[in-house]
Amino acid sequence: MSIYDKLQSLGITLPPVATPAAAYVPFVQTGSLVFLSGHTAKKDGKPWVGQFGKTMTTDEGKAAARSVAIDLLGTLHAAVGDLNRVKRIVKVMSLVNSTGDFTEQHLVTNGASELLGQVFGDRGAHARSAFGVAQIPMGSCVEIELIAEVG
Template identity: 40%
Template sequence: MTPEQRLQQLGLVLPTVTAPRGNFDAWVLDGSMLYLSGKGSPLRQDMAAVPKVGREISAEEARKYAHEAGLNLIATMKVALGELSRVRRVVKLLGMVNATPDFMGHTEVINGCSDLMVQVFGEAGRHARSAVGVGSLPRGFAVEIEAIVSVTE
């Protein structure tokens, strides 16, 4: 089963990839390695209140943000590669959580993205990962995730 078929089976629709807001690329393909810039969650609409995990939103709510960030990453992979079957392996994720200083559930939050990668890519979606807490994120995101992916040429 292809990653696109898995997405369809899961009832997931990839979001539209937007252009970066700055002097950088959304992705860089260098040989067999695809580097994806950090993606936040499209669920975040209201810029008035910055959601701090552990204060305004729970770890479970933030996990949904990580899932949405993962969908953004997969959508970017599709734009970069043309088809998701070119993904040989998701190599590494770096998950950043905009959390209160006493929050300890970073791993559980970023699992929202990690679980999605395995659901969509199977064993090729298993990856190395870091999950860290940060004091703030661009555009007031609760979660931002970047990825490194090995691809077929």
């Protein structure tokens, strides 16, 4: 099954690449690696604002991280032209807007990691970091960046 068939079976339509909100580009390819800039969570086209441990639950966070992964896939498609060229999702780095006593950043980030596994199978298994941070641009609850290897 192609990646696009898998996305369709999951009811996912890839979004277009978002226009950068500052002085950076959405992706850079060097050799066989594609580095995607951080993507923030959005809900209904606007920043998905919230802070874990204060205004959001871990389950809401998983949904937010999943939505970020969908945006990342849209950017990755734009970067490489065909997601079937992806040999491996290499690394995911997640920033989770959270209070000092919130300790479930890794569970929030699972929303993205699990979707990447569903879409790419074994090629979606990746190294990962998940950090709690005091704030993310525009008050977003989650920001995630990704590194992929393409063939």
